[in-house]
Amino acid sequence: MPRTKLSKQQLDYKEGLAHFKAWLKMNREFEDRGLHGTDYYVRIVEELEAKVKQLEAKLKRKAKK
Numbered sequence: 001m002p003r004t005k006l007s008k009q010q011l012d013y014k015e016g017l018a019h020f021k022a023w024l025k026m027n028r029e030f031e032d033r034g035l036h037g038t039d040y041y042v043r044i045v046e047e048l049e050a051k052v053k054q055l056e057a058k059l060k061r062k063a064k065k
Contacts, residue, residue, distance in 0.1 A: 006014070030040050 030036070035043070
C-alpha cells in the first residue's frame, strides 16, 4: 500500500496529539504516585531547599575550622 504525504495541517495535528498523549501519560504516572496538580513541583522545591540548608550547614562547619 503506497504511503501518501500528509498535509502540514495533518502533520501538526498528529504532532499535537502525540504531545497531548505524552502529557496525559506523565500526569497518570504522577497520580499513581499520589501527586496531583502542583504537588510534584512543590515536593521538588522542598527537596532542593533541604539540600541547600544541608550544604549551608556544611559550609559553616568548614568556615569554623
